Amino acid sequence: MGLVASAHYEEAISELQRAYEILPHPSVLYNIGRACLELGDLEAAIANFRKYMESDPADRDETARLVENLESRLKRAQAAIAAQPQPTPLGQGAGVVPDPTKGPVVQPTGPTQRAKPAEGAAAAAGDPEVHDAVRIERGKGEDVFEETVVTASRAAQSPLDAPSSTSIITEQDIRLSGIVKIPELLRRLAGVDILESTGAQTEVSLRGFNQRLSNKILVLVDGRSVYIDNLGSTIWSALSVGVEDIERIEVVRGPGSALYGADAFNGVVNIITKAPGEGPSGASVAYGDRNTTHGSFWATGREGQFAWRFGAGYDYVARWSRDVSPARVDVTLPSGSETTSQRTVRLDFRGVRRLGKTVSVALGGSLVKGDTELLGIGPVSDVVLRDLTVTDLTAKLDSEHIKLRTFWNHYESPDQRNNVAYVGQLALQASPRVDVADAELQYVSKLTLGPSVANDLHIGVSYRFKSVEWEFLDRTRTEHHEAAFLHDEIKLGRFLALVADLRLDYVPFLERVIPSPRGSILVHPSARSTVRGVVATAFRKPTFLESYLHLDIPLPVSAVGAFAGSFAGRDESSHVREERVLTFELGYSNLESDLVSFDSAAFYNRVDGIIELEPNRPLTLGDIARGFDAFDAPSNRYAAFFTGFNNACQGFDVAGGELGLRFFPTEGLDIYGNYTLNVVRQDNSKCGASELALLQQDARTSTHKVNVGVQVRTKAGIDGSIDFHYVSPQTWAEQVINAERQRLEYSALKLSPYSLLNARVGYRFSGDHAEVSAMAYNAIGTPHREHPFGQVIDRRTMLMFTYKL
Amino acid sequence: MHRLKTATELAYASLFLVVPALFVPACGDLRVDESASDRPPSGVIRGTVLYQGPRPCTRDGHVVGNAVLLLFDRANPPPPLGIATTALNLGVVAGDVLFANEPRVTGEAIDCPADRNDTTIVRASAPFTVSPAAAGSYVVQAFFDLHGEFLPTFKIRNLPRAGDVAGGALDTADALAHAADPSYAPKFLPVDVGLAQPLAEGAPADTIPTFTMPPAGFVRDNVSVTLGAVLGLPRPYFYAAGSEAPAVAPAPTPQNPETSFDPELVPVLTMPQDLQLLAPPDVQTPDNVAAYQARFPGLRLIAGVPDAERAVAADPAQPFHFDVASKDSTAFAVFRDGMREIPEGQGVPKLWPTVVLTKLVDDPGHAADRQSLAVQGSSDARKVSSAAAQPIVVVQGLTLAQDSLLTSVLSPPSSSPTTENRADHVTVLVRPAVVCFDPRHVDRGGVLVTPHLTGPSADPSEAVPKEGKPLFDVAAVKMGMGKLVRDVQRGCLPLGRYAINAVYPSGQAWTVPNEAGSCEDAEGRVDDSTNPGACLGRPRPVLRSQGTRAVVEIVPAADPTTCSALAAADPSLGADGVPRACVALSVE
Incomplete structure (x- = not known):
């Protein structure tokens, strides 16, 4: 915007056009319009202002008045030109009707095709109405390219104001990376733990504690939780959005329960999709080795006050490696394949209608169908979900003070089974069905007290109904969760902000209310830097699997199994509790320079009560006396011992930090690098002798992680990127079957x-x-595993073609 | 700025030069990586179960019970053919599958046609699969669990009962030919899984080869398991006299030391590791034989359970399900094993039930094996301890008829379990000799260890050489015990607690201590104030007669110089005089 301000309009238009290509924000169109106006190119200015109005901005009426004035001005100018002798045919630009469906509109350059800048500027400046209207833009010159985050505090704000450590993956990062798996995009961020376990499934955690079926972070799509309640995890391959639909991904490190309740244990990943009506429609197809296929189609449009977006996609992902040789005669492949990891189609539709200036109603729905593959927990290894169906219906009401959001998530797989089973053994076949209905009502009040004090208050309540049918549980289970939350942010001048959060969650399985407070203090030593201190807690409630487990697990003896039950074999009063984390964090971010940005955080986490498979307890005669039927007819197995879930006696002290730098040495070249330190001390002081005898040191989180990358965009249209990731050694304390000790x-x-x-x-x-x-x-191409039981990851290549209207 | 521009150009150049080289596609078949798989190559045994016997019991629309296939190491089958105490693997064919066409009652009460004197014989067959199975040579013993009592993890419920239909993968023609012999031991056919490795040069023809698992796994097909022998006897339920009550004025032992003394661990019988027997008299007068018998420690095994425990033990609502509803039904069937004699000969007949003592894992702290269930060298031992595997050590008992060696010799019972041969108890003489086996090679035979090979004669009038009279004929014993003993060695007996097992020729057996007599860790401690006792943590009755007192403990030598002298004389013995083959396994 400096170029506009300094009257370098042609350069400014060029810059803004490139910027719009990277980030198609409506405000860019406004500013292009403004630059065109300053340059005297009224047609282009009108076209860009009109396109800006399509986004239904708050200043739509004012902009419309401006356009009206410009049009009348243009007519007068054209009439004046028509009355003069024509030295040359009318320029093409003069008669061009800009196509509002395209990008920014600027007339082809040429001395005869537009009014002289001085004339135009004078014309505009000479019209008091135009002059007034142009003043509108002054408020729009600041935040167009400012990264905005919403996840850390439920309201749009600069990352510098975020009360938790926050990073963003931009649309440009996504496009330039060429990656089509959403969780893989996160690998470039500091503090993010990525574990690609199968071709289809990648586990994500923040600041450690990643695992098979990771359950320490909450993943949102436009604020809607996509947590699969029976597993307590996110099935990324079952998301209804493709990478082409994403505007940005926000990653908030550290406890998020104060805002989002249970499960936002170590952080939140919020996938923000492109708004309905924004950006071009298009399609992309990609094909790679092992028949990896990615197809995506998206269309977006606007009809009056109604904007919509439709997306569809198809993905085929091969396994990275086979678990068993095709020559094996002792196993069967109940899933029918040891080559396919994911084959899904997805449909997603979102629409939003404005009702007046500040009220909007949004509706949406999605469908994902197909097969996908997971690496299960404990001895349940490789699991295939066949004929998977995942749907959602979402409705939102947004107004200045009231925000209402409801959604219904449905997930079912009529044919869940192990990928490999010994001949004659059942493959843990099941057909899970999960329904979640969620509603949240939020009241927002922004209050300004004098010139230097501003308060932003959010108060809300939420309700969540869950129903899970699954053969792995004792019976169909339903739960009703309620919560109330408060978020208050006080800005005291330009230099200081205080943020306080409190959320109270009623967890039905635990039959009690769990509080989750967070407090942050933000100090701005300069306008573009922040020192942030955070104290927060979070919890993770037991999942349905952890709460109501009822499963017979095969052992290496043919007809003997382990009965895994949460209640059977022990007193109900001793059931599993929630996991807890307490965090202290100190961060510093600096965006002062146009050449480099800097972000850092240091933290200490105390983690207790990690839920794990409990040490085995032998089947006793007392269990038989109480009526336990040790023979499980469906699996043809006799139970030998009990297992289940409990809270680990060991606690963890985690100290670490993230350090990130991003350089912008010249136009079109970005270089980033970040380093993550994670030092874990296992505290066994609360473990008894029998527990200590079974424990292993758990060092599953790498102490060091380094990410380095470069992105290049050239004027010739050639783009490129290279990302390098290093992960230091890990030692996983995994529970496995000891065949000898059964x-x-x-x-x-x-x-x-x-x-x-x-x-x-x-x-x-x-x-x-x-x-x-x-x-x-x-x-x-170095083959490696990212989990001891994960598939072996080697090189994959892919060609992609994308066309945008 | 100039420097920056140069750097930028360099970055562009390197990017566009390097990146294309990285796009070489992966090719070839999908990588196979079994190293992390929890399903390594394994064996599959498939075949058919053929049943011929009484109609099954039904309840609630289902057949009660299953056909149970127990896989044992061919080198070490269970008694009476071997010394195995636990099956290596297990297969199940559900009763509903085996008897898919049998009518069944829908009520909650069990309906057993045989109990209604329905003598109909039905035939049924169904396929079975046992997997995963490790490479090896197996014998498959099997039975149909008619009343649905089988539970593999409990000694008290892991073997067939009266009425069950027994069999296995066996030589059916041979079995038919010996159908009238109650002491007949079926010939089980080998079921081999994996690839047999060549035998060492000069190895005996009947040596069982080593088997290895091929990388693609192995399927052993067409194994035929026949079930057709209805078991007429209940398991030989018993308790050792003295085990049903707390110890009185107990003396600490090495396995129950003074520092952690527990009255529940006081053995019913102790035997010094250097016990000296008398040599059998040349002239068998009642006095001589009585004197000879008197030097043996004697175990009195009482059939069934004490009266105070009977109702609870037989109560279907309790977990024990002992077949001891009446004294008559629980009496021992004491009968002769054909015309066979004990290995020592001397005209002493071999009687059923045979009694074998098996050494339990050493557990002086009473922590690893609280219920005294884990037999040293067995898979049970591996469940309670991660220590290196140890030898299996057994003591052969000598079952007497009417408590008398003389009676056994002069008036032995017949060789069939008739009503006249029933006894409410048996006396078992405990030989001061152990046989130590390497559990990896039981088929190669064990080492018989005894502290003395000679001694004074039981006949005081008999002239005996200075070095003493031989206690037994070593060659005859080796021959009499077949392949079970490959060598006889003089040494002190391994200290420790020994469980007591009584076995019938059908393989039906009973063992004390067992789960009924004490409480698991998770069940808490035993409440001593009640009879029967009770577990305090997770309440259920405790049958004290089956508890941790029901063992024979071999205690230190009466004369400490005996063992040290033996150790000094024989370098194959440890410093304590116990042969190393009884303490640790040789390195392979």
Whole structure:
């Protein structure tokens, strides 16, 4: 915007057009319009203002008045030109009717095709109405390219004002990376733990404690939780949005229960999709080795006050490796394949209608169908979910003071089973069905007290109904969760802000209310830097699986199993409790320079009550006396011992930090690097002798992680990126079957350090509407595992073609 | 700025030069990586269960009970053919599957046609699969659990009962030919899984080869398991006299030391590790034989359970399900094993039930094996301890007829379990000799260890050489015990607690201590104030007669110089005089 301010309008238009390509924000259109106006190009200015109005901005009426004035001005100018002798035919630009469905509109440059800048500027300046209208833009010159986050406090704000450590993956990051798996996009961020366990499934955690079926973070899509309640995890391959639908991904590190309740234990990942009506429609197709296929189509439009967006996609992902040789005669593949990891189609529709200036109603729904594969917990290893159906229906009401959001998530897989089973053994077949209905009502009050004190208050209540039918549970279970929350943010001048949060969650399984407070203090030593201190707690409630488990697990003896039950074999009063984390965090961010940005955080976490499979308890005669039927007819197995879930006696002291730098040395070149330190001390002081005898040191989180990358965009249309990731060694304390002792027990499994190099090169053509690109994942090709039982990851390459209207 | 521009150009150049080289596609078949799989190559045994016997019991629309297939190491089958105490693997064919076409009652009460004197014989068959199975050579013993009592993890419910239909993968022609012999031991056919490795040069022809699992796994098909022998006897339920009551004026033992003394661990019988017997008299007068018998420690095993425990033990609502509803039904069937004699000969007949003592894992702290259930060298031992595997150590008992060796010799019972041969108790002489086996190679035979090979004669008038009279004929004993003993060695007996097992030729057996007599860790401690007792943590009755007192403990030598002298004379013995083969396994 400095170029506009300094009257370098042509340069400004060029910059803004590139900017719009990267981030198609409506305000950019306004500013292009403004620059065109200053340059005297009224037609282009009108076209851009009109396109800006399509986004239904708050100043739509004012902009409409401006357009009216400009149009009348243009008519007068054209009439004046018509009355003069024509030295040359009318310029093409003069008669062009801009197509509002395209990007920013600027007339082809040429001395005869537009009014002289001085004339135009004088014309505009000479019209008092236009002059007034142009003043509107002054408020729009600041925040267009300012990154905005909403996840850390439920309201749009700069990351510098976020009360928790927050990072963003932008649309540009996504496009330039060439990655089509959403969780894989997060690998570039500091403090993020990524574990690609199968071709389809990647586990994500923040600041450690990743695991098979990761359950320490909450994943949201536009604020809607996509947590699968029976597993307590996120099935990324079952999301209804493709990478092309994403505007940005916000990652909030640290406890999030104060805002989002249970399950936002170590952080929140919020996927913000492109708003209905914004951006172009388009399609992309990609094909790679092992028949990896990615297809995506999206359309967006606006009819009056109604804007909509529709997305559809197809993904086929092969397994990284086979668990068993095809020559094996002792096993069967109940899932029918040891090559496919994911085959899904997805549909997603969102619409929003404005009702007046400050009220909008949004409706949406989605459907995902197909097969996908997970690495299960404990001895339940490789699981295939066949004929998976995941749907949602969402409705939102947004107004200045009241926000109401409801959604219904449905998940079912009529054919869930192990991928491999010994001949004659059942493959833990089941058909889970999960329904979640969620409603949240929020009252927002923004209050300004004098010139230097502003208060932002959010008070809300929420209700969540859950129903899970699953053969792994004792019976169909339903739960009713209620919660109330408060978020208050006080800005005291430009230099200081205080944030306080409190959320109270009633957890029906535990039959009590769990409070989750958070307090933050933000100090701004300068306008573009922040020192942030945070104290927060969070909890993770037991999942349905952990709460109501009822499952017979096969052992290496043919007809003997482990009965896994949450209640059977022990007193109901001793059931599993919630996991807890307490965090202290100190962060510093600096965005002062246009050349480099800096973000850092240091934290200490105390984690207690991690839920794990409990040490085995033998089946006793007392269990038989109480009526336990040790023979499980469906599996043809006799129970030998009990297992289930309990809270680990060991606690964890975690100290660490993240340090991130991003350089912008010149136009089109971004370089980033970040480092993550995570030092874990296992505290066994609360463990008894029998527990200590079974324990292993758990060092599943790498102490060091490094991410480095470079992104290049050229004027010639050639783009490229290289991302390098290094993960230091890990030692996983996993519970495995000891065939000799016929029981589950901890085993320390070491994972070697690994590096990952991803690269993409692309070429934009046809006026940047089309793009071809090639992407290599793990380009070095060093095979590695990211979990001791995970598939072996090697190199994959893919070609992609994208066309945007 | 110039420097920055140069750097930018370099970055562009390197990016566009390097990136294309990275896009070489992966090719070839999908990588196979079994190293992290929890399903390593394994064996599958498939075949058919053929049943011929009484109609099954039904309840609630289902057949009660299952066909149970127990896989034992062919080198070490269970008694009476071997010394195995636990099956290596288990297979199940559900009764509903085996008897898919049998009518069944829908009520909650169990309906057993055989109990209604329905003598109809039905035939049924169904396929079975046992997997995963490790490489090896197996014998498959099987039975149909008619009343649905089988539970593999409890000694008290893991073997067939009266009425069950027994069999296995066996030589059916041979079995038919011996159908009238109550002491007949079926010939089980080998079921091999994996690839047999060549035998060492010069190895005996009947040596069982080592088997390895091929990388693709192994399927052993077409195994035929026949069930057709209805078991007429109940399991030989018993308790050792003295075990039903708390110890009186107990003396600490090495396994129950003074520092952690527990009255529930006081053994019913102790035997010094250097016990000296008398040599059998040349002239068998009642006095001589009585004198000979008197030197043996004697165990009195009483059939069934004490009267105070009977109702609880037989109560269907309790978990024990002992078949001891009446004294008559629980009496021992004491009968002769054909015309066989004990290995020592001397005209002493071998009688059923045979009694074998099996050494339990050493557990002086009473922490690892609180219920005294884990037999040293067995898979049970591995469940309670991660220590290195140890030898299996057994003591062969000598079952007497009417408590008398003389009677056993002069008036032995017949060789069938007739009504006249029933006894409410048996006396068992405990030989001061152990056989130590390497559990990996039981088929190679064990080492018989005894503290003395000679001694004074039971006949005081008999002239005996200075070095003493041989206690038994070593060659005859080796021959009499077949492949079970490969060598006889003089040494002190391994200290420790020994469980007591009584076995019938059908393989039906009973063991004390067992789960009924004490409480698991998770069940808490035993309430001593009641009879029967009770577990205090997770309440259920405790049958004290089946508890941790029901063991024979071999205690230190009466004369400490005996063992040290033996150790000094034989380098294959440890410093305590116990052969190393009885303490630790050789390194392979």
